[in-house]
Each structure stands twice: as structure tokens, then as C-alpha cells.
Amino acid sequence: MLLFCLATAWSQSRQIKGKVTDKSSGLPLPDVSVVVKGTTNGTLTDKDGNFTLNTTATGRVDLEVSSVSYGTQQITVNSTEAVTITMDKESKSMDEVVVVGYGTVRKRDLTGAVASVKGDEVKKIAAGNVIESVQGKIAGVDIVRTTGSAGARPNVTVRGNRSISAGNGPLYIVDGIQYENYQDLNANDIESMDVLKDASSTAIYGSRGANGVIIITTKKGTGGKAKISANGYYGISEVAGYPVPMTGAQFAELKRQAYRTANPNYNRSTDEAKVFTSPADLAAVQSGASFYYPGYLLHKGSQQDYGVGVAAGNEKTRVYFSFDYFKEKGVLNNDYSNRYTVRLNIDQTIANSFKSWSAKPVYLL
Numbered sequence: 214m215l216l217f218c219l220a221t222a223w224s225q226s227r228q229i230k231g232k233v234t235d236k237s238s239g240l241p242l243p244d245v246s247v248v249v250k251g252t253t254n255g256t257l258t259d260k261d262g263n264f265t266l267n268t269t270a271t272g273r274v275d276l277e278v279s280s281v282s283y284g285t286q287q288i289t290v291n292s293t294e295a296v297t298i299t300m301d302k303e304s305k306s307m308d309e310v311v312v313v314g315y316g317t318v319r320k321r322d323l324t325g326a327v328a329s330v331k332g333d334e335v336k337k338i339a340a341g342n343v344i345e346s347v348q349g350k351i352a353g354v355d356i357v358r359t360t361g362s363a364g365a366r367p368n369v370t371v372r373g374n375r376s377i378s379a380g381n382g383p384l385y386i387v388d389g390i391q392y393e394n395y396q397d398l399n400a401n402d403i404e405s406m407d408v409l410k411d412a413s414s415t416a417i418y419g420s421r422g423a424n425g426v427i428i429i430t431t432k433k434g435t436g437g438k439a440k441i442s443a444n445g446y447y448g449i450s451e452v453a454g455y456p457v458p459m460t461g462a463q464f465a466e467l468k469r470q471a472y473r474t475a476n477p478n479y480n481r482s483t484d485e486a487k488v489f490t491s492p493a494d495l496a497a498v499q500s501g502a503s504f505y506y507p508g509y510l511l512h513k514g515s516q517q518d519y520g521v522g523v524a525a526g527n528e529k530t531r532v533y534f535s536f537d538y539f540k541e542k543g544v545l546n547n548d549y550s551n552r553y554t555v556r557l558n559i560d561q562t563i564a565n566s567f568k569s570w571s572a573k574p575v576y577l578l
Contacts, residue, residue, distance in 0.1 A: 231296035233258050233278060242280060242300060250275035250287065260370040263558070326411040328352060332403040332432070339446055339516060341550070343371055343403055343429070343539055350425045353410055354425075363543035364550030366396060371410055371425025383425040384407075391421075395429070399537040399554045401444055402521050404430045432524065433558055434531030440524045450514040452527060452544050461503030465489075516546045520554075531560040 233245045241262025248255030249268055258264045268274060272291070280283040283300045283553030290296055328351045338346040345367055348356040358367045374381045387391050407428045409415045459467065472488045473479040479488075489495040520537035537554040 217244055222298075225263070226339050227268050227269060227270065228369045229274065229276070229296070231264055231292055231298055233262045233280075233300060235262065236301040238297040242283070243357070245278060245280040245283075245300070248279075252276050296564055298438075323509065326353075326409075328408045328410065328411075330406045332405055335403045335406060336400045336444070339518070341365075341516070341539070343398050343400045343406070344366070344395060344486070344503075346400050346429075349405060351408055354408055361543065362545070363541040363548050364396070364552075369406065369427075371427075374422055380382075381424050383427050384415075386422050386426060386428045388429070392429075397552070397554065398429065398431075399520060399535060399539075399556065401442070401522060401537060402431045402556055404432045406430075431558065432522070432525040432533055432535075433560055434533040435524045436526050436528060436531060439524075442522045442524075443520070445517075445519040447517040450516060450544065452511050455511065457508065458505070458507065462501070465498045468474065487527045510546065512543050512546065514548075515542045517539070526560070529562045533558040 226377070231247075233241060233242045233244055233247070241258070241260075243258055243260045243261070243262060245258040245264075246255060247258065247264050247266055249266070249378060250269065253418065254268060256264050256266050266276075274290045276288050276290060277285060278288065278298055278300065280300065281301055286298070286300055288296070330347050330350060334350060335343055335346045338348075340346045340348075341364060344356055345358065347354075348367075353372045355370045355373070356367050358365055368383050369383060371383050385395050387395070387398070407430075409426040409428065413425050418426055467480075468488055469481065470482075476487075477485075486495060486499070489498055518537065518539045520534040520535065522533070524531075524533045525534055533556070535554070535556045538550075538551065539552040539554070542549045
């Protein structure tokens with residue numbers, strides 16, 4: 214009976230062997246976690262990427278393979294033969310192309326301090342201009358709106374103030390051209406936005422780039438079938454946390470109490486003219502008039518934006534056209550900002566070694 218039980222136990226034991234390698238380089242991956250799914254039974258690969266896992270499960274076995282920067286992968290093992298597992302890197306952020314002053318470079322090869330924001334992130338936020346759309350999304354860049362008026366230009370500093378008396382605003386480059394009035398740009402036309410923050414990244418611009426450089430790349434036409442995009446939104450804005458003033462009756466009673474404190478013999482029926490020395494104030498109190506002055510000044514504001522874009526072209530000619538209408542109404546009367554943006558971008562390949570490009574933006578404010 215004892216020999217029979219031992220034979221039964223031995224038949225239930227099983228070894229799973231395999232090797233884990235990198236998909237792109239083919240090199241073995243050490244310290245990769247290999248665990249039987251749903252259990253705590255697992256092991257790590259050695260320096261050569263090999264692993265041996267003991268299990269009592271029969272038939273199909275689901276394994277979870279995970280490693281830092283490679284994510285988690287699930288495979289199924291059916292036989293006792295050695296398996297080879299290939300893993301691909303989960304993050305592709307190091308392969309992103311970043312625009313710098315002297316061209317483009319992959320983020321993995323970049324040594325300077327550069328922050329990159331894609332166009333999809335820019336248009337997620339409903340803002341009056343493209344700079345406010347990235348507020349709080351770029352480390353080291355402070356974006357503060359100076360006033361609450363419609364169309365107000367925000368104050369932008371890269372890594373703090375760098376001058377006491379001179380300006381601290383960064384240099385703006387739009388499609389390779391110095392451009393100051395970024396408020397004219399349509400957020401839906403932005404392909405990417407790169408911020409150069411340190412000396413090594415901004416060196417090509419000399420003293421103009423001392424306060425940092427913001428490089429904005431706009432969309433261009435694409436080959437194949439025409440692509441049409443449309444967008445629109447409408448929002449309401451109002452003053453938050455404004456103090457509630459007294460009513461006319463409350464303010465009149467406050468003045469009476471203040472006068473009574475200084476004049477104990479105050480008689481309301483005969484001394485009203487002494488409290489309210491202005492004939493207009495006295496007449497308003499006697500008639501019970503009350504004015505809510507913030508109501509004459511403050512109202513609900515609004516912000517709306519509507520746009521359409523068309524990208525088309527073939528192998529040699531690519532065209533991008535966009536139209537955008539933006540209107541912002543402030544919380545004060547007669548405070549508003551309108552913007553009409555029309556942009557035409559043509560990319561023409563004349564020969565394999567020669568390429569012409571033209572962008573014709575027209576802004577009507």
C-alpha cells in the first residue's frame with residue numbers, strides 16, 4: 214500500500230521548463246517572474262533567461278510572465294517540452310520623436326531637458342488659446358492667466374523667472390518660424406508641442422532662447438482618401454465665491470446702529486436726516502429702495518468653439534485646410550473676444566531631392 218501511494222504521488226508531479234527572451238534583440242531576460250495563474254506557485258528566470266517550474270497540474274497550464282517595463286503576458290503550456298517565451302517592451306515613450314531646434318530626435322537619444330505634448334492632449338481642454346490648454350501638463354512650465362477678461366493672455370515662464378528687469382517669457386517657434394501671437398492658433402491644428410527647458414536644448418537660439426523655447430508643430434495633409442474632422446463645444450462660466458453684499462434695508466439699519474452708538478439719544482422718527490445726510494440716500498431709505506449692484510455688472514459668461522478640418526493629398530501633393538470660430542464672453546458687460554481662423558497648408562514634392570512647403574494662415578479677430 215505504501216509503494217502504491219508513492220507511485221501515485223510521483224505521477225502527479227510535473228516540471229515546466231522554458232526560456233524568456235527579448236522580442237526585438239533576442240537576448241535572454243533575467244529575473245522575469247513566471248507564475249501559474251491563480252496560484253502563488255512561481256519562479257524567476259536565471260541570468261540566461263531559463264526557468265524551471267514544478268507543478269502538480271495536469272493538461273493545460275496557464276502561466277503569467279511579467280517583468281518591469283515589459284508588462285504581463287499570459288501563455289498556455291500543453292506539453293512537457295521546453296517553451297520559448299518572447300516579450301516586447303510595454304512602453305513606447307522612448308521611441309517618440311521630439312522636435313528640437315536642429316531637427317527631430319528620438320527621446321531615447323535626447324540628453325537635454327525637453328517636454329513633449331501631443332496634439333490630442335492639447336485639444337482635450339476647452340481654453341481660449343493653445344497655451345492654456347496645456348496648463349498643469351508640462352513640468353517646470355508655469356502658466357497663469359493674468360486677468361479674468363475674455364481673451365486674456367496668460368503669463369508663461371519656463372523654470373521660473375530668469376531676469377529681474379527684462380522679460381521672462383519663452384521664445385515661440387511655429388512650424389520653424391518665430392511667432393509671438395500664439396493666441397491666433399487653433400488648438401485643433403496642433404500636431405505636437407515641445408518645450409526646450411535647459412541650456413543644451415536652447416543653445417541654437419542664443420540669447421533669444423534664454424527663457425526657454427516652445428516649439429509648436431501644426432498638422433499637415435495626408436495621402437490617400439480625404440479625412441474630414443469636425444468639433445464643437447459650448448460652455449458657461451460664472452463668478453465663483455463672490456461675497457454677497459447687504460440689501461438696502463440691512464445697510465440702512467447698520468448705519469442707524471452706528472449712529473446710535475455715538476449718539477445714545479437717537480430718535481428714529483426725528484433723526485433720520487442726521488443718519489442719512491445725502492438727500493438721495495434719505496429718499497431711497499424712505500421709499501424702501503434696494504439695489505444689488507453686482508447684478509448690474511456681473512453676468513454669466515460663455516465660451517464656444519466650432520471648427521472643421523480637411524486633410525487630403527497624394528504621393529506628391531498634400532493639403533490641409535481648416536476653419537475655426539471661437540467666441541468667449543466674459544462675466545462683465547461688453548467683455549467678449551471673437552476669433553475666426555482660416556488655415557491652408559500645402560506640401561508639394563517637386564523631385565526626390567526638392568520639396569516645397571507653404572502655409573497660409575489668415576486670422577480675423
